[in-house]
Amino acid sequence: MYRGWPVSDALEKFTAAGGVDISVYSRPGMSKNTTRYPLTWQQLSSATPTLTITTDGNTITVGGSAGIAQNIGAVIEGERYVYAATPTDTAASAAAGLAALIPGASVAGAVITVPGVQQVAVAAFGTVSSEVRREWQEIQVIIWAPTPDVRDAVSGVLDLALAQIPWLQLSDGTTARLLYRGQRTDDLPQKAALWRRDLNYGVEFGVSAQQKAAEMMFSPAVSVSSTF
Template identity: 40%
Template structure:
């Protein structure tokens, strides 16, 4: 409803709302049904209403398996670099806060730390140094720099962030009614024409969640001149739109992979664990 109302406003005000409308008089476009008192008072002063109303006709058209697509991914603000036997935490804490995971491989084993909102570069280095020191004695940190003893092999150092995935869980097809409420037949015609032209050229409309809806003109409407309403000239347009219902899922970048291997595919003999 909101998208169709916005598109109607774009059609009626092709040069922006600061310029004259296609009818040369004020036009308001909105989702919902008008109140009689406001409509009557606006029509008396030459103000046209364009309303978008969701009809009760709806059917389930779900036919696809759910598949998550990444919508946004956070750009990392923290860094982790290796130079010789030192690992340095750099960059800046994310503001506003966004999840970051830091990882450094030492002697083939990954050491991972999930950054907390209260962290600083120094506290991150301290936490990682503590994890490494449990296996590699002599590991220390000073400020944002971690020093690992000679003889220990430092491998990859990575930063992973989070993102949001969009998943369609169902689809539906619903009919919408766009109604022009005008004070004269000429004003009505001047508003209906650009709306019909724009929507006829919009086979797929972009919805607020980034997905698309399939828009089809359903017909069945037209002018409605009710003789008992001398100042009301109405025109109904009916459109069918198929669109998805979506949910947002958190996603996290993979920065370490654990693979368990055995000779015969079972847990016997002993499993060997590899990290990447």
Template identity: 35%
Template sequence: MADIDDVTTALENAIAAVVYPNGTAQPSAIGVPAAIYPGWPTSSQLDADLRVLGSGGNGKIHITIFPRPHEKNTTRFPMQYTEHSYSPATLALSIAGQQVTISGGVSTPQNVVLIVSGQIYTYAVQACDTLPSIATALAQKIAGATAAGAVVTLPATARITAVRAGGSGTIIALTKQQQREFQITIWADTPAHRSAAAGAIDSALSPIIWLQLPDGSSGRLRYVQTLIDDVNQKASLYRRDLIYSVEYSTTNTITATQVVAVEQNNSLSMPDGTTEPLSTTYQ
């Protein structure tokens, strides 16, 4: 699920891709080394890095990402689960006369089902299973059925309606939405270094409409404002704050199995308005 740390990390990664497009082992694209991290700088470390950089040494500017306090609840969608990922069944079942043959590879989780004479017989495949053990497990559920190898043989009177294997996956739902401002601060030793970093970052972030988050969802990215602080220029500290808001969703992901059989209850409507059950069928 996406949370405030996921959004911070996504912004950090987006900024790092701008400053170090070829990786941190290569020179930065803004002409000055930079430390990029979430949170707020430690004064002693920031002062030391800027002082060394200003004297021509191996220092660096700092770029921090900090979530601002105010948050707005923007929840407006009903919670509804949709398919997120799917792993198809690796088993296959086939019918030949009164025999059902199981083939394919054994993996979990997946289910197999036989619909025989109006009844369903399911089996959840286990990690220790083999094709013969799956056939045996199914045969044990059906009166008069036998198993030999990967083949289940049913009685001559049995009516085989369908045989299936089903895979599994995950489903995801949006549980709530929220909007929060994030402060991207450039801490530099000179106005030129500050401008180089802020300009590159702002230019890269401003066209982004949807910020991709680690859980596969995305957040709506919007520019809010820019703040400039030269109060500490005597200490060779030049700061610029880029404020962006991100509206993102908190999600819940759960494991789900593929439907392999559908139960249908049939009833008869009587003249007096009551209903009488007729039968239950499986498809």
């Protein structure tokens, strides 16, 4: 089983030895644009923060270590401050970075002291995806066999299996719709006694763009201070 059109000599040798070839072939000129959905971003994956941040009274304590890019932040008297931690940050350096953004804050090691602490949070980055185009492509699943009986047996198993997979999982995390479009059987023996059956399908799928995005830490703010 392979993608594309078979090489004639290799096909003849393989089927002559009793093998069955199954080629998956995109039909030229049989694609179209079926875009009909608005552009919206959806989360595909997210990372778990490796830094921690807690508060007790007028102190904020940062723990753990970065290892990955992530954000730590605090709400101080209604103002929101966010420090973008890099993978090389430690708890102490992340605390120092956040404290540098907050007026009147002092820092000792990984502990920040500042009055008016209301909320603290830490968040990592995730991957978001948006469909930018939708396409329809017709494909042929072609069975090449040494005898008609072998061809019929293989195509029957394959047709039943594909009938139970209406949605295909794609490598980018999205799915494609698989729709049966009929079949064609060639009962005239081909060169070197090749027997053929075409299973025809249409596949509708989205062309998606992906990017990294920071997870939300606080509800929408009127005033935000940050390093980015």
